[in-house]
Amino acid sequence: MGKFFILVAEDDADDRFLLQTAFQEQQYGERIDFVQNGVELLSYLDSIQQNKHVDTNFPVFILLDLNMPKKDGREVLQFIKQHPVYKRIPVIIFTTTKSDNEVRKCYELGANTYVVKPTSFDGLITVLSEIRSYWLKTATVPA
């Protein structure tokens, strides 16, 4: 299990703190890594790609916030889903915005799931455990 990890792209420190807390509290075995904007996310993926020979792998899934500085979530989503290698990584949009337009656009760009950020800590834990159990246990993903 140790080599599995989840990548979170989130510019907001509070949200990172909350996610980290929720993960620790639930004592999930996976590592959780944070990047703070789209550019960082892409360079993170590039460094994995270059060190392929070392025992590292791509994240099990990416939690992607839509509104981020530098490169925002939509641009990153589009880039990942058009990239020959990265496109197989499941991308879960994790955002405050709940407009029909935005949801449709994200799925059109290739998002695997669209989740609106919960408004309570309990809700956050529920959402996280559901996403995690779906992508780690229920779904079959390419090795």
Add this chain to the structure above:
Amino acid sequence: MKSKFSYAIIVFVVSLATLVILSLTFQRRINELLKLSHSEEQSNKIIIELNRLEHFIKEAESGQRGFLLTGDSSFLEPYIYYSKQVYPATEKIQELTEDDINTQIKVTQLRGYISRRMESMHFSLQSFDQGDSILRGNLHRGKVLMDTCHMLIRQIEDEQDSLLSKTSGSKNILESKTPENFRHLFLVSLSLLLITFALIMREIVQRSRFQRDLQANIIELNQTYEELQQITFITSHDFQEPLRKIRILSSRLVENHGDAEGKMIIDRIQVAATRIQELIQEAVQYMALSRTTEGMTEFNLTSVVNEAVNDMIDHPVLKKADIKINLSVTILGFRSQLRLLFKSLIDNAIKYAHEDRNLQLSITGTVTDNNKQDEHGILQTSYYKVSVADNGIGFEQEFSKKIFQLFKRLQTAETAPDGKGVGLALAEKIMVNHKGYILAEGKPGAGATFHLYFPIRSHR
């Protein structure tokens, strides 16, 4: 707008009429002049022909006389030549006088005398060797005939002369009057045309100034609109973000660190934050109605009302409610907006339902001839009126306008905790988007009715 240009139409018609009169008069004048010239020409020709005829007879006579006096047959040559010309000349005169019966009678008379005169000449020549007494008598008769001919010719000539002087008189009058008349008419129509031109130019200048102002206003309006769009976007996202965090962090605080009082305070913080968030969401929904991208479609209103009811059916108040829907109309409109409109009205009925009785909701439609001027002063006569009536707590009629204002509420948060003061503002805006309007009727303790007026003919 129509009355402003009516003078132009009047002046155009007057100018056109002037032109028509001008050309008609002109044509008539020319025709008269032509007729006069023709008759002048005719008279002149008749006179010339008469002179020629007289000349021919005289020449024939002098030839005959020369032969009778001398017996020299060389005199017969002019006689034969000229006497041959006489008859064609009389025929020509007869032709020329065809349209004048009086002259024609005289010409016929003249021809009779001339032919007798010519016969008498011929007779004199034949009776040349038959004794003087016969010849003399014959010559005498010839002279009498000749005098009559001369007299008739003079008469016809005089008549033609008097005709000529009459013709030239009226021709002179016509010629002197015509240019004056034309000048007057021309000046009238020219001045009319100039006046119209000036008026139209003034109108155009005014309009182009108005158009410029309008364009400036539109640019300003667009800027304001864009600002509003930005605010809408900021509210829809950036304002909600910190609120969400207040809620999630305070929920965490309750779980880990709260004693009883702390829990109560944090609960209140949460309720307040939730409320702000909901307000923002509804305000955003309200603002989004200004920039609809949805196209108008035609659909049955009943289906939209049914959808709206189904959206709300899980609400306990609505579950027990008695709902009557009686609509039969197809409407051209924004379907999703109308669904939202009926949802808002049903939601309103639920929120302000009477505690002591089950909700009774009736949605009925009728065609009405309610005369009402819209905000542009255009009179609409035919509306499809949809009345949404409930038996809830109602309201005082004096507030029937106020309830449609955004965030305006008649109840306090304690008596109606769910109300936000957006639903009815939303409903009004949607009716405006459909070029209709909404009116409210309330009786405290008895219920409220909302009348929606959809224009049947979309106005010009």
